[in-house]
Amino acid sequence: MVMKMQNLAVARAPKFPSFVGTIAPEQAAKHGSDALDMLGTVMSVRAGTEVYGEGDDAIAWYRVQSGVLRTCKLLPDGRRQVEDFLFAGDFFGLEVGGEHNFAAEAVTSASVIRYARPRLNAVAAADARVATRLLDVTLTQLGKAYNRLTLLGRKTAEEKLATFLLEMLDRSPNPTVVDLSMSRTDIADYLGLTIETVSRTFSALKHDGVIALPSAQHVVILDREALEELSGDE
Amino acid sequence: MVMKMQNLAVARAPKFPSFVGTIAPEQAAKHGSDALDMLGTVMSVRAGTEVYGEGDDAIAWYRVQSGVLRTCKLLPDGRRQVEDFLFAGDFFGLEVGGEHNFAAEAVTSASVIRYARPRLNAVAAADARVATRLLDVTLTQLGKAYNRLTLLGRKTAEEKLATFLLEMLDRSPNPTVVDLSMSRTDIADYLGLTIETVSRTFSALKHDGVIALPSAQHVVILDREALEELSGDE
DNA sequence: CGTTTAATTGACCAGTATCAACAGGAGTGG
DNA sequence: CCACTCCTGTTGATACTGGTCAATTAAACG
Numbered sequence: 095m096v097m098k099m100q101n102l103a104v105a106r107a108p109k110f111p112s113f114v115g116t117i118a119p120e121q122a123a124k125h126g127s128d129a130l131d132m133l134g135t136v137m138s139v140r141a142g143t144e145v146y147g148e149g150d151d152a153i154a155w156y157r158v159q160s161g162v163l164r165t166c167k168l169l170p171d172g173r174r175q176v177e178d179f180l181f182a183g184d185f186f187g188l189e190v191g192g193e194h195n196f197a198a199e200a201v202t203s204a205s206v207i208r209y210a211r212p213r214l215n216a217v218a219a220a221d222a223r224v225a226t227r228l229l230d231v232t233l234t235q236l237g238k239a240y241n242r243l244t245l246l247g248r249k250t251a252e253e254k255l256a257t258f259l260l261e262m263l264d265r266s267p268n269p270t271v272v273d274l275s276m277s278r279t280d281i282a283d284y285l286g287l288t289i290e291t292v293s294r295t296f297s298a299l300k301h302d303g304v305i306a307l308p309s310a311q312h313v314v315i316l317d318r319e320a321l322e323e324l325s326g327d328e
Numbered sequence: 329m330v331m332k333m334q335n336l337a338v339a340r341a342p343k344f345p346s347f348v349g350t351i352a353p354e355q356a357a358k359h360g361s362d363a364l365d366m367l368g369t370v371m372s373v374r375a376g377t378e379v380y381g382e383g384d385d386a387i388a389w390y391r392v393q394s395g396v397l398r399t400c401k402l403l404p405d406g407r408r409q410v411e412d413f414l415f416a417g418d419f420f421g422l423e424v425g426g427e428h429n430f431a432a433e434a435v436t437s438a439s440v441i442r443y444a445r446p447r448l449n450a451v452a453a454a455d456a457r458v459a460t461r462l463l464d465v466t467l468t469q470l471g472k473a474y475n476r477l478t479l480l481g482r483k484t485a486e487e488k489l490a491t492f493l494l495e496m497l498d499r500s501p502n503p504t505v506v507d508l509s510m511s512r513t514d515i516a517d518y519l520g521l522t523i524e525t526v527s528r529t530f531s532a533l534k535h536d537g538v539i540a541l542p543s544a545q546h547v548v549i550l551d552r553e554a555l556e557e558l559s560g561d562e
Numbered sequence: 563c564g565t566t567t568a569a570t571t572g573a574c575c576a577g578t579a580t581c582a583a584c585a586g587g588a589g590t591g592g
Numbered sequence: 593c594c595a596c597t598c599c600t601g602t603t604g605a606t607a608c609t610g611g612t613c614a615a616t617t618a619a620a621c622g
Contacts, residue, residue, distance in 0.1 A: 218463075580606080
């Protein structure tokens with residue numbers, strides 16, 4: 095059997111950030127006050143570089159302050175699965191074990207807050223509020239992951255893309271426009287498709303008047319209801 | 329587009345368990361001592377019945393004591409995704425929101441320990457050890473879920489089934505025999521395939537001498553290494 | 563044993579992947 | 593400012609994995 099498998103791409107990105115400093119109070123407050131405030135340091139990551147790689151020691155947890163990141167996993171032969179796209183406010187790098195099970199890379203240049211694990215563990219052990227907060231964050235991610243299992247396991251290409259666009263729309267400041275910061279390759283690897291299928295499905299949605307595509311990364315939602323129908327969820 | 333979609337099946341199972349009692353100490357200790365011991369009540373569930381349904385109020389968390397359960401989600405048109413199979417020691421029903429995002433059903437008759445949420449929340453708020461323990465459990469599940477994203481998004485039918493068998497083997501008392509307690513339909517919905525493809529892939533593995541199938545639910549692993557090769561992971 | 567349900571197998575088809583060619587921008591250097 | 597290149601995305605032709613429909617066998621149950 096063994097599919098010959100598509101567009102491998104994905105060179106392992108070079109390492110590390112440029113700037114590390116202590117988090118300022120006004121930044122900490124940006125996404126709502128939080129039991130975790132004041133425990134992190136800020137670091138910025140250039141587009142295309144990784145915050146950590148698959149297999150690296152999991153010595154810290156992170157939160158996105160600005161920009162877009164992705165977490166992804168590679169199979170030995172190069173096939174890639176994007177686990178998640180991360181936006182301002184999202185946490186990542188949370189793991190039980192000693193090493194990261196997936197890489198985290200910047201899609202755009204980004205700034206993230208880094209929480210050293212020993213410190214966070216100590217605080218969580220002392221303050222149940224922090225521990226509860228971490229649990230909430232993790233449970234939310236788990237819920238999202240389960241939804242994506244259904245998407246990957248049971249939805250068609252069109253349903254996948256419609257679901258993806260609605261998801262991006264939810265995180266967009268503008269209720270009818272989605273600015274895609276990620277490439278078609280990223281989208282394909284997120285949805286378990288090839289770039290060609292993603293591209294064709296975009297074209298189909300455009301042809302059917304559901305969206306407009308002034309440019310490859312700018313999507314105008316012309317018919318949200320149609321998109322919801324197509325998502326297979328409702 | 330819209331696939332015509334396969335084997336719908338899956339009638340919504342009737343409700344509720346038979347027996348509810350207070351957990352005995354020796355039972356609580358069964359899977360290793362735990363910060364959560366003594367907080368739950370035991371209930372048994374008949375095969376095929378559900379512990380809770382999708383959309384039910386999430387008023388408790390659960391842990392499997394014996395038997396096998398599954399969590400699953402339905403799309404409106406009946407397509408189903410099995411999120412996970414649950415064995416002795418596994419937790420389930422953990423959610424942030426007010427209602428369950430997926431149903432939990434017994435595959436075999438089973439007994440589960442039920443932790444009322446208000447009570448557990450109170451304990452977690454007071455005791456950081458409990459909160460940390462819950463966090464660990466949830467992070468472990470999250471890691472598993474991320475692995476399954478890669479399986480569903482990027483693996484072939486054969487790789488999916490090989491991975492599944494290895495996973496079941498890890499939980500089997502016998503290192504070369506897997507006792508499948510779930511139906512082909514369950515396996516198909518777990519792997520994002522149809523029962524026909526699952527069946528054909530079993531037959532192919534058998535034909536290639538990787539496994540033997542004395543009966544549909546008894547799998548003998550003849551060549552574990554081959555199975556690992558085929559899993560796509562190594 | 564007959565009846566029902568689950569699993570297997572076969573024939574065929576559809577949805578995506580693959581392979582390949584082409585188009586559109588973004589830099590770069592003359 | 594224009595050619596040239598590079599890279600990403602789009603489109604087309606074709607192949608193939610896995611889905612669909614249907615018939616058969618095997619296992620479970622009364």
